[in-house]
Amino acid sequence: MNRIAIITGATRNLGISLAQQVAQRLGPSDTVYLTGRDAARVAESVRRLSDARADVHGEVLDVSQHGAVERFAALLTERYGGVDIVLSNHYARVQPEDDPGKVIDRYVEANNLGTTRMLRSFAPLLRDGARLLVIASRAGSLRALAPALHSRFQNLQSLDHVDSAICTWRDEVRSGRAAGRAWPAWINIPSKIGQVAAIRVLAGQRRADDLRRGILIAAISPGLIDTGASRAWLDMRGARSPDEVAGPIVDLALSSAPDERFYGELVHVGQEEPGPFGSVASSGSIVPWI
Numbered sequence: 001m002n003r004i005a006i007i008t009g010a011t012r013n014l015g016i017s018l019a020q021q022v023a024q025r026l027g028p029s030d031t032v033y034l035t036g037r038d039a040a041r042v043a044e045s046v047r048r049l050s051d052a053r054a055d056v057h058g059e060v061l062d063v064s065q066h067g068a069v070e071r072f073a074a075l076l077t078e079r080y081g082g083v084d085i086v087l088s089n090h091y092a093r094v095q096p097e098d099d100p101g102k103v104i105d106r107y108v109e110a111n112n113l114g115t116t117r118m119l120r121s122f123a124p125l126l127r128d129g130a131r132l133l134v135i136a137s138r139a140g141s142l143r144a145l146a147p148a149l150h151s152r153f154q155n156l157q158s159l160d161h162v163d164s165a166i167c168t169w170r171d172e173v174r175s176g177r178a179a180g181r182a183w184p185a186w187i188n189i190p191s192k193i194g195q196v197a198a199i200r201v202l203a204g205q206r207r208a209d210d211l212r213r214g215i216l217i218a219a220i221s222p223g224l225i226d227t228g229a230s231r232a233w234l235d236m237r238g239a240r241s242p243d244e245v246a247g248p249i250v251d252l253a254l255s256s257a258p259d260e261r262f263y264g265e266l267v268h269v270g271q272e273e274p275g276p277f278g279s280v281a282s283s284g285s286i287v288p289w290i
Contacts, residue, residue, distance in 0.1 A: 001127070002029045002031065002080075003026055004031050004033070004084050004085070005030070005032045005087070006032075006033045006035065006083060006085065007022065007032070007033070007035065007087045008061065008063060008087070008114075008118065009035075009089040011038065011041035011044070013227040013242050014135065014222065014225055014227065015090075016034075016045055017242040017243045017245070018089060018246045018249060020052070020246075021243075021246050021247065022054070022085065022087070022253065022254075023049050023052035024053055024054075025053070025250060025254060026053060027054060028053055029055075030055065031057060032049075032055070032057070033059050034046060034058050035058075035060070035061040037062035037063075037090075038060075042059065042060055043058055063115075063118060064092070064106065064109040064114050069117040069121045070117070070121050073121035073125060076125065077125060082130075083122060083125045083127065084127055085131050086126075086130075086132045086133070087133050087253065088132070088133065088135065090111070091110070091111060092106055092107050092109075092111055100178070100187050101173055105174065107187060108166060108167070108191065111195070112191055113163060115134055115195050116162060116198050119134075119198055120159060123217070128213045128215070129214040130215050131215070131216045131253045131254075132218075133217075134196075134218075134220065135219075135220050136195045136219040136221060137188070137192040137222075138223075138266070138268060139188060139189045139193070140221065140287070141193070141288060142154075142193060142290045143290060144189050144192075144193065145190065152165050152168070157201070158201060162194060162197050165194065166191075166194040173187060195219060196219045196266050196289070199264060200265075200289070202217060203263060207264060210263065216262060216263060217263060218264065218266075218267050220266075221266055221269070221287050222245045222269055222270055224238065224239040225239060225240060225241075226240065227242065240270070248270070248284075249269055252269060259284070262286065267287070268284075268286070268287050269284065
């Protein structure tokens with residue numbers, strides 16, 4: 001069966017590296033959908049992949065827009081009946097000079113609600129042996145959050161509950177109450193925790209059937225990446241390039257038999273990396289949720 005791959009946020013940084021490596025490693029009968037919200041960047045990215053082995057299509061997709069993900073999923077269902085690789089990589093960046101209360105709405109709409117839209121729309125389309133990976137961060141572990149806030153994300157029963165938890169935090173940031181309730185100033189941390197919580201909830205609903213069918217659903221901790229989105233926040237010494245980071249993620253996406261322990265977990269695929277959220281072991285390890 002011809003394989004169908006989708007990469008969101010695929011027009012720069014890690015996204016274009018993921019799209020390029022997937023398109024080079026799949027075959028001529030396979031199709032890669034490279035998506036992004038800017039039409040000009042999507043077209044340019046497709047041109048950059050003109051020598052790929054797989055058939056590459058560009059698709060303008062803004063995951064923050066209501067109905068956009070659902071329409072794209074419906075289009076692929078009509079064309080192919082299912083999908084094989086979904087790399088959810090979209091990211092609305094924030095810089096230190098940004099006022100969190102002013103940017104939080106667009107940030108959550110893309111990074112969190114956009115992610116749960118992808119999960120709702122594409123998880124039902126996964127064919128046997130498919131991979132659905134959300135590019136998150138080791139900051140997605142609850143260890144990056146004050147213990148008093150852990151209960152906000154534990155024991156959630158549905159993606160609607162995840163959205164509700166994230167939107168409650170969003171509203172507290174918008175109103176200026178977040179700092180007084182122990183939320184971190186860097187909004188990336190609760191956002192990534194929400195992404196991992198969404199994966200854990202979805203996996204809890206599908207685990208037995210997915211494992212029987214060889215499907216892997218997981219969140220990815222890629223390690224430190226040298227990009228414009230990260231340089232203003234983090235020390236880039238030792239950081240790897242997007243091309244270097246993409247390799248082990250694509251290895252996992254194309255693996256014929258990934259470790260079943262990775263299912264529903266936050267999986268670190270980078271190099272050994274100590275840091276402010278605790279040490280992370282070598283590639284192919286599970287980041288503790290707490």
